[in-house]
Amino acid sequence: xxxYLPKPFHAGLSAAPSRRVGGGSAAxxxxxxxxxxxxxxxPAVLDPRYVAELCSLGEGSGIDLMSELAxxxxxxxxxxxxxxxxxxxxxxxxxxxxxxxxxxxxxSGVGATKATAVxxxxxxxxxxxxxxxxxxxxxxxxxxxxxxxxxxxxxxxAPRVVS
Amino acid sequence: MNSATPAAILVAExxxxxxxxxxxxxxxxxxxxxxxxxxxxxxALAYLEGEGIYAERRLYPLPVMGLFDLHLTDMSxxxxxxxxxxQRGLGHVPAVVLTASEDPVDIDRAFTAGANSYxxxxxxxxxxxxxxxxxxxxxxxxxxxxxxxx
Numbered sequence: 001x002x003x004y005l006p007k008p009f010h011a012g013l014s015a016a017p018s019r020r021v022g023g024g025s026a027a028x029x030x031x032x033x034x035x036x037x038x039x040x041x042x043p044a045v046l047d048p049r050y051v052a053e054l055c056s057l058g059e060g061s062g063i064d065l066m067s068e069l070a071x072x073x074x075x076x077x078x079x080x081x082x083x084x085x086x087x088x089x090x091x092x093x094x095x096x097x098x099x100x101x102x103x104x105x106x107x108s109g110v111g112a113t114k115a116t117a118v119x120x121x122x123x124x125x126x127x128x129x130x131x132x133x134x135x136x137x138x139x140x141x142x143x144x145x146x147x148x149x150x151x152x153x154x155x156x157x158a159p160r161v162v163s
Numbered sequence: 164m165n166s167a168t169p170a171a172i173l174v175a176e177x178x179x180x181x182x183x184x185x186x187x188x189x190x191x192x193x194x195x196x197x198x199x200x201x202x203x204x205x206x207a208l209a210y211l212e213g214e215g216i217y218a219e220r221r222l223y224p225l226p227v228m229g230l231f232d233l234h235l236t237d238m239s240x241x242x243x244x245x246x247x248x249x250q251r252g253l254g255h256v257p258a259v260v261l262t263a264s265e266d267p268v269d270i271d272r273a274f275t276a277g278a279n280s281y282x283x284x285x286x287x288x289x290x291x292x293x294x295x296x297x298x299x300x301x302x303x304x305x306x307x308x309x310x311x312x313x
Contacts, residue, residue: 058187060187061190061191063187063190068183069183075179101263105263105284109284110180
C-alpha cells in the first residue's frame with residue numbers, strides 16, 4: 001500500500017510514557033543548567049513538548065537520544081555554519097539557500113522553533129537573491145543555533161528523573 | 164522470533180541527526196532487525212550488490228525494507244532505491260523515500276521511481292510506524308504481532 005505523509009511530524013514522536021527531565025516537566029523549556037531555577041526563565045530555545053517527546057522516544061528506543069543529538073549537533077552545526085558564511089561571502093545564493101535548508105531541518109529535528117524560523121527566512125531570502133537580508137539572517141541564525149547547542153548540551157547532561 | 168539473523172533495514176541517509184531519529188523511531192517501534200545506515204549512496208549500493216566484504220550475507224543480510232534520503236551527498240536516493248530494486252530478490256522490497264521537501268514534483272518523482280511511501284523529515288515515531296504498518300511489515304519486523312492484530 002502506498003502512502004504519503006504530508007507534513008513534518010513534530011507531534012506524535014512519543015513511544016513510551018513521558019518522563020521528566022532536569023527535575024521537572026518544565027525543565028525541558030530551560031536552556032540553562034538544571035540547577036539554575038531561581039532566575040526568570042528565558043524564552044524557550046527548544047519546544048518543551050517536542051523535547052519531552054524526544055526524551056520519550058529515547059526511552060522507548062533504549063538510545064540516549066538527547067546526548068546523541070547534542071553530540072551530533074555540536075559536531076555538524078559549526079561546519080554547516082561555516083558553509084553558510086562562506087556562501088554568503090562568495091555571494092552564492094544557491095548554496096546559501098541549500099545550506100539554510102539543511103540547517104532548517106537540523107533545527108526542526110530538535111524542536112528549535114525560533115532557529116527553524118530564522119533558517120526558513122534565510123532560505124527564502126537566499127531564494128529571492130536578497131543577500132542584504134541574508135547577511136542579517138546568517139548572523140541571527142548563528143546566534144540562535146548557538147543557543148540551541150547550549151540548550152541541547154544542558155539537556156544532555158541534566159539529571160533525569162523517571163516519573 | 165527465530166534464531167536466524169533477522170533481515171536488515173537499510174537506511175541511506177547522509178544527515179546524522181536524521182539517521183539517529185530514524186534509528187530511534189525504528190527501535191521504539193519494537194523492530195529487532197539490524198539497522199544499517201549508509202551516509203553515501205555508493206556505499207549503500209555496494210552493500211546491496213554484495214561487493215567486497217558485503218558478499219558474506221550471513222554477516223551482511225539483505226534488507227527487508229529500505230529508507231532512502233532523496234538527496235544524498237553523492238547521488239540521488241532514488242538511484243539507490245532503483246539499485247535495490249534491480250537486485251535479484253529485492254524487486255519487491257518496500258522502499259520509503261525520506262525528504263525535507265514537500266514539493267509535489269519531488270513526491271511525484273519518488274512514486275514514479277517506485278517508492279511505496281514518502282516521509283517528510285524529521286521523521287517521527289508515529290509516522291514511521293504508520294508506514295511500517297501500511298506496508299504490512301510490522302509483524303515481519305517485530306516477530307511478535309500477527310497481521311490480525313494490526
